[in-house]
Amino acid sequence: MQVEVIYHHGTLTFNRPLRFRQAHFTMQVDIPEQVVETEEVSFPAFDLSLFSAEVRAEIARLEAIQRLAISQPVPKVEEETEEQRLRWAAFELRNETRREQGRDL
Amino acid sequence: MNHLLLDVNIVVDLCVARAGSPNSLAAVALAREQGFQLWVYAGSVQTLEYVVASELRYARQKVGDALSGNAVRQLARQVLGEITINCQWLAALAKEGAVFADEDPEDAQLIRSLERFTAGTARLLTRDGRMLERCGDAAITPEAFIEQSLQNPSKPKFEFIDLKTQQNAIRPQLEQNIHRVLHHGTYIMGKEVELLEAKLAAYTGAKHCITVASGTEALLISLMALGIGAGDEVITTPFTFVATAEVIVLLGAKPVFVDIEPDTCNIDARLIEVKITERTKAIMPVSLYGQPADMDEINAIAAKYNLPVIEDAAQSFGATYKGKKSCNLSTIGCTSFFPSKPLGCYGDGGAIFTDDDDIYQACREIRIHGQSRRYYHTRVGVGGRMDTLQCAIVLAKLERFDWEVEQRLALGQRYNELMDEAGVQRVQQRDDRTSVFAQYTVLVEKRSELEARFREAGIPTAVHYPVPLNEQPAYQHLCCADCTPIAQDKAQRVMSLPMGADLSLTQQSIVCQALSKLF
CATH class of the missing domain: 3.40.50.1010 (5'-nuclease)
Structure with a gap:
């Protein structure tokens, strides 16, 4: 079925009351193209050979942490509490405000 | 930085x-x-x-x-x-x-x-x-x-003594200790003073510790506690920081200078006895550069003439002599917590150590204007307390101190090996004691030239000390310069190199390479 929802700071709110038989399921969402951030900011790239071996090694160490953050398995954790959800929403508001101002997070 | x-x-x-x-x-x-x-x-x-x-x-x-x-x-x-x-x-x-x-x-x-x-x-x-x-x-x-x-x-x-790395390492404890004092507000004689005294006494093995306003104050209060005054003589070394002799003169007594050993630059114990007179009231050796002098020999001479010995351990807190800690090697030990010292605060501070209950009581009273109880002055004293904030800072530093002493010993040993390989003369350390290397000092010719070359290379150096006390205008009338020829010679040649627990091996190698190139 198709229903209208409102997206607000990371949360989808249905326009009419619905009860679900399952607590977890996937669904398709139509998002207007114009609200999606697509513009990737680009920055000048520096030639790594300009840096000393120590600097390159430090960059490699930091990159390894970044790679691990994307690939490492994350253990199961407890569901979020209402308080934690509210906190997320608060920080989403901060992030959204900054994006609207054209600022980096 | x-x-x-x-x-x-x-x-x-x-x-x-x-x-x-x-x-x-x-x-x-x-x-x-x-x-x-x-x-x-x-x-x-x-x-x-x-x-x-x-x-x-x-x-x-x-x-x-x-x-x-x-x-x-x-x-x-x-x-x-x-x-x-x-x-x-x-x-x-x-x-x-x-x-x-x-x-x-x-x-x-x-x-x-x-x-x-x-x-x-x-x-x-x-x-x-x-x-x-x-x-x-x-x-x-x-x-x-x-x-x-x-x-x-x-x-x-390149810092001569790198206090910033140390501060970074202890910053959380340091900030917490400082904030605690700001919050409880007992800036004088707060609970940190007593706590530090207990910890320092336990560290050295001395029965008593009295914190005081500076290393100089520690010496002054010690001499006052021993009743030293006008007409008395105190035997000491001319190759030291001026405070050692200054406090003697301030009390109207006379410093009697004894020459130093050529290898350690500490007072030569063999030359002390001939300087003892009926006016001699104490012997005050200095544990120069962080290494105790020949304390057994000095204590034996002192015992023979019934004299107290005050170890000026301003530079040697943490060092050992035959397994015993500096500051607990004689009648009284005095140290300094000047920021650049092996254990330093962020201002002035010092401490007196003793096993003698009477001396302890006297030092405690003299430290607070000679009062035995509030507004009751049994003797002449000074305003010589170490403030609570400085004690809180030393407490934070004390947690890392054992590691720092180990680092200093290892770095000093490595400096020794590198200097010996390069054929550079240096102050020697005896096998029966350790130095905490408050200074790492070498002996060079044409010192000014070398200092300038080091400066150009961005490596700081210092001279401890360029003029023996018996050549200083304020003290030269007390003893002729030629009476202590070894001190006279060393003052022309000593040069201290960057040293500290946080000196990196790379920095140390840079110093040694620079020095060997200049030889």
């Missing part, structure tokens, strides 16, 4: 691979290489946790991995812990709390936090256009920082 405060967007760049990350990584790595201190604002922790989590969730979604809010926050905390391991946490101060009138309190906190640094020494690394506008020259982008560093690389400054 230059400071670089990392804005939230830079820390996020470091944690999560995104468009700005490569330059932020390079800027931070370059800053570390060039000796910048990296800071992350402690007040930003929660913002960092959620923003990094948000960006990580997005990054993992892109690789088909949808994480729950709690899972991604846990991951964010782990990554933040790893990324900030080489950063210092910049404490949020009260002044940075009242920012609600600002257009952006989060920005205002960071901007205000920069005000605690000396002007021109700290910058905010940010990619945020608004922060760049608000901060002006005090903010810089990673790209500009890289350009600047490549065009005009700054070298890490």
Whole structure:
């Protein structure tokens, strides 16, 4: 079925009351193209050979942490509490405000 | 040292691979290489946790991995812990709390936090256009920082004694101790004073410790406690800091200078006995450069003539003599907590150690204007207390002190080996004692030339001491310069090199290479 929802700071709110038989399921969402951030900011790239071996090694160490953050398995954790959800929403508001101002997070 | 405060967007760049990350990584790595201190604002922790989590969730979604809010926050905390391991946490101060009138309190906190640094020494690394506008020259982008560093690389400054690395290592405890004193408000004779005295006494093995306002005050109060005054003589070395003789003269007594050993530069115990007269009231050896003198021999002479011995251990707290700690080797031990000392505070401070109950009582009273109870003055005293804040600082430093002493011993040993290989003459250490190397001192010819060459190479040196006390205008009438020829000779040749628990092996090698090139 198709229903209208409102997206607000990371949360989808249905326009009419619905009860679900399952607590977890996937669904398709139509998002207007114009609200999606697509513009990737680009920055000048520096030639790594300009840096000393120590600097390159430090960059490699930091990159390894970044790679691990994307690939490492994350253990199961407890569901979020209402308080934690509210906190997320608060920080989403901060992030959204900054994006609207054209600022980096 | 230059400071670089990392804005939230830079820390996020470091944690999560995104468009700005490569330059932020390079800027931070370059800053570390060039000796910048990296800071992350402690007040930003929660913002960092959620923003990094948000960006990580997005990054993992892109690789088909949808994480729950709690899972991604846990991951964010782990990554933040790893990324900030080489950063210092910049404490949020009260002044940075009242920012609600600002257009952006989060920005205002960071901007205000920069005000605690000396002007021109700290910058905010940010990619945020608004922060760049608000901060002006005090903010810089990673790209500009890289350009600047490549065009005009700054070298890490070589410190003669590196107190900043030490401060970074103990900063959390240091800040907590200082804040505790600010909160309880007992600035004089607060609970930290008694706690430090108990810890220092236990460390040295002495029965009593009395903290005092400085190392000089420790010597003065000790002499006063022994009743030394006009017409008395105190045997000491001329090759020392002036305070050793100054306090004797201040009390109307006379310092009697005995020459030093050519290898250790400490007082030559074999020359003491002939200087003893009926006016001699004490012997005051100095544990120069951090190494105790021949205390057994000195104590034996003192016992023969029933004289007290005051060890001037201003430079040797932590050293040992035949297994016993310096400051607990004689009737009285006096040390200094001057900032550059092996155990230093952030101002002036010192301590007296003794096993003698009467001397302890006398020193305690003299320290507080000679009072035995409030406003009841049984003897003449001085205002000689060490303040609570300084005691709180030494308490924080004491937690790392055992490690620092081990480092000093290892670095001193390595310096010795490198100097011997290079054929450079140095002050010797005896096998039955340790030196904490308050100074690492070599013996050179044409010292001024060498000092200038070191200065050009950016390596600091110092001379301890260029003029023996019996050649100083204020003291020369007490003893002829030629009476102590070894001290006279060493004063022309000693040169101290950078030393401290945080001296790196690389820095030490640079010093040795520079020295061997000049020989």
